[in-house]
Amino acid sequence: MMPSENHSSFVPVSFILTGFRGTEESQVWISIPFCLMYVAALFGNSLLLFIIVTERSLHEPMYLFVSMLATADLLLSTTAVPKMLAVFCFKAGEISFAACLTQMFFIHVSLTSESGILLAMAFDRYVAICTPLRYTTVLTKPMIGKIGLAVVTRSFCVFFPYIVLLKRLKFCRTNVLPHTYCQEWAVTRLACDDITVDTWYSRTVAILAFGLDAVLIVVSYVLILKAVFQLPIKDARVKALRTCGSHICVILMFYISSFFSYFAHQYGHIIPSYILNLLANNHVLFPPMLNPIIYGVTTKEILKRVINLFCLC
Numbered sequence: 001m002m003p004s005e006n007h008s009s010f011v012p013v014s015f016i017l018t019g020f021r022g023t024e025e026s027q028v029w030i031s032i033p034f035c036l037m038y039v040a041a042l043f044g045n046s047l048l049l050f051i052i053v054t055e056r057s058l059h060e061p062m063y064l065f066v067s068m069l070a071t072a073d074l075l076l077s078t079t080a081v082p083k084m085l086a087v088f089c090f091k092a093g094e095i096s097f098a099a100c101l102t103q104m105f106f107i108h109v110s111l112t113s114e115s116g117i118l119l120a121m122a123f124d125r126y127v128a129i130c131t132p133l134r135y136t137t138v139l140t141k142p143m144i145g146k147i148g149l150a151v152v153t154r155s156f157c158v159f160f161p162y163i164v165l166l167k168r169l170k171f172c173r174t175n176v177l178p179h180t181y182c183q184e185w186a187v188t189r190l191a192c193d194d195i196t197v198d199t200w201y202s203r204t205v206a207i208l209a210f211g212l213d214a215v216l217i218v219v220s221y222v223l224i225l226k227a228v229f230q231l232p233i234k235d236a237r238v239k240a241l242r243t244c245g246s247h248i249c250v251i252l253m254f255y256i257s258s259f260f261s262y263f264a265h266q267y268g269h270i271i272p273s274y275i276l277n278l279l280a281n282n283h284v285l286f287p288p289m290l291n292p293i294i295y296g297v298t299t300k301e302i303l304k305r306v307i308n309l310f311c312l313c
Contacts, residue, residue, distance in 0.1 A: 012175045015100050015187070017083070017093040020277045021178045031088035037289045038081040044292030045070040051305050058301060061139040062128075062243075065121045066295055066302075068148055069250070072117060073288035076110035079103055080284040084180040100182040105163050107181070107284065109155040111258070112205075114287070115213045116151035118251050122220040125247060129240050130227045158205050165198045179277060181284070206262070214255055221248070246298035250291055257283035 019027050052058045052067045083103065086092040095103070128135050162184065172192035179186050184202065188195045221244070228240045260279045296302050 012097050012171050014094050014096045014175065015182065016176045017087050017095060017180060017182075018176060018178045019084075019087045019093065019180050027088040031085050034081065034088065034285065035085055037285050038077055038085070041073060041077045041081075041285075041288035041292075044296070045074045045288065047306065047309075048292045048295065048302070049074075051302060051309065055305055058305075059141075061124050061135075061144055062121070063302075064141075064144050065117060065124060066299075068117050068151070069114060069121075069291060072110050072113045073291055075106060076114070076284055077288040079106040079110065080181045084281075087180055095182065100187065101163050101166060104166075104182045104184050104187070105159060108159045108162075108184070109152075111283065112155040112158060112209050113151050114254060115210050116154060118247075118254060119213045119216055119220075120147050120151065121247050122217045122251075125244050126220045126224055128243070129224050154209070158209055162198070162201055162205070165201060169193050169195070169198075180281060183280060210255075210258065217251060242298075246294050249294050249298070250287070253290060253294075254283070254287050257286055 020030065023030065048070045049067055052063050052070075080103070083095065124139060127138050131138070166184065166187060169188070169191040170193050171190050173190050175190070177183075177186050177190075184198075188198050224240075224244065228237050231237045231240065261283050296306055
């Protein structure tokens with residue numbers, strides 16, 4: 001293991017994750033809500049996937065996209081949270097450099113995939129409401145498969161070069177990361193090399209992936225709302241808006257939590273470190289836990305099958 005402080009240039013064998021600095025004595029207690037949220041995310045998303053996969057009537061575009069979102073949530077939470085719990089409960093903060101890069105890679109692949117899936121779901125709602133007669137011909141199962149493949153391919157392609165950029169860095173400060181998981185901006189700040197390229201690549205990815213997705217989602221919903229309010233029958237307007245309600249909640253939660261994480265990164269010098277860490281953990285804890293609850297409660301077809309499943313049990 002590398003020493004905590006080393007002023008010569010080195011490639012770290014491992015990093016040391018410290019968790020929330022200033023809360024060392026209470027980290028075991030902090031782990032309890034984190035563990036409960038992780039269990040809820042595992043159970044909720046697994047249940048959602050099971051219901052959609054086993055119920056043939058739910059093999060429709062909207063539910064297939066929901067199953068993709070649940071898969072991304074499972075990958076995101078499982079990549080980040082177990083190591084957090086190990087840091088909190090067992091002080092097992094050491095993580096190899098390769099494992100750190102791997103964790104970082106899959107966290108960002110999951111987040112970028114979620115953003116792409118949310119955009120695909122917005123497109124699904126746009127086609128369903130604005131051009132309903134073309135819905136079954138546009139969003140066929142092969143097309144959904146191609147959209148899913150495009151989302152995953154984009155996620156891998158946009159973040160893999162960043163891992164290559166990180167691997168070339170030399171470190172001369174410390175191998176201690178005051179965080180609960182490997183965050184790319186925290187790792188780059190430990191480098192003694194010029195990180196200008198890394199910084200600009202990270203910003204470009206944020207703009208072209210998350211920023212562009214968010215703009216296209218907003219455009220989709222502007223067109224959707226325009227079409228909805230032109231419907232002559234009030235019940236039809238209410239029904240159309242209801243089908244979009246759960247999706248809008250998930251979109252807001254995802255992008256708001258991502259904004260708080262970015263805010264924590266940009267303004268870390270004026271906020272206590274433990275608050276920064278809590279903000280940075282928002283987007284790997286809350287969306288995976290709350291997404292299946294939102295879809296389970298607000299989507300009648302899914303709620304009905306959840307109730308039937310528990311009644312049978």
